[in-house]
Amino acid sequence: MKFGGSSMTVKRMGVSLGVNFIPAAEGGIHHRNGESAQSSASANHIIGERVSLSLLGDGYIEAIDSHDIEQNFQHQRHADLGIGAMVVIAPVLEADGPPIKMQVGRFGWKSQHSSLMSSCADSVRNELGMRNRLYPDEYSTHAPDDSPTPFDTPDAKTHKTELERLVDEIRHTSPPARDASLARTADAQAGEKLFTQIGCAVCHVPTYKTLPSGTRINGGTYKVPKFIGNTVIHP
Numbered sequence: 001m002k003f004g005g006s007s008m009t010v011k012r013m014g015v016s017l018g019v020n021f022i023p024a025a026e027g028g029i030h031h032r033n034g035e036s037a038q039s040s041a042s043a044n045h046i047i048g049e050r051v052s053l054s055l056l057g058d059g060y061i062e063a064i065d066s067h068d069i070e071q072n073f074q075h076q077r078h079a080d081l082g083i084g085a086m087v088v089i090a091p092v093l094e095a096d097g098p099p100i101k102m103q104v105g106r107f108g109w110k111s112q113h114s115s116l117m118s119s120c121a122d123s124v125r126n127e128l129g130m131r132n133r134l135y136p137d138e139y140s141t142h143a144p145d146d147s148p149t150p151f152d153t154p155d156a157k158t159h160k161t162e163l164e165r166l167v168d169e170i171r172h173t174s175p176p177a178r179d180a181s182l183a184r185t186a187d188a189q190a191g192e193k194l195f196t197q198i199g200c201a202v203c204h205v206p207t208y209k210t211l212p213s214g215t216r217i218n219g220g221t222y223k224v225p226k227f228i229g230n231t232v233i234h235p
Helices: 058-062 066-079 116-126 162-171 186-197
Strands: 009-017 020-023 045-051 089-091 102-104
Touching (some): 058 116
Antiparallel strands (some): 009 020, 009 045
């Protein structure tokens, strides 16, 4: 499997309500017959192409302490640059409830997912067309006389679903390595200095440290492994 970025795009649709973006049906993804791009068109209706995000090293992003993300948010506000992010609190879909377990979001174009399992379950259903235990429902555009959409069931030998295998593979990928020779050039060093001077590094934080190995996250459903825990990363 390859989990790098791609030139392929997915059309996303939604509505802007003040400072909030509300995705259209089925996560706002428009890629199936029967869903009209002109439906509900209005002045605040948004349609855009999104490229496939790289998944390399996302297991490390998953293991960043939510408090560190919240502290970065506060730092952005205090920097008073006229821009700043928002902390999105998203459900951990794989955690048993009620109550619904919530966590700081970090995956998806709007940080609408807080765990890799939740994010991949969304993609497996809405982009690959396979229902799963976290997204079991048929599409709203599914014709009643069509055969059921495939459902992700455990393999007879491994007892793992495709979703579980996918998440496990992503968690074992390493972040792309920085090109050390390019980083030593005068242009790269000047660019890095300028990047910090004009405030880009306030939002695009260059360094985080993952939680200690053995820490329970995602509503207690996942334990940070040794190969990910206590690791300095440069997202």
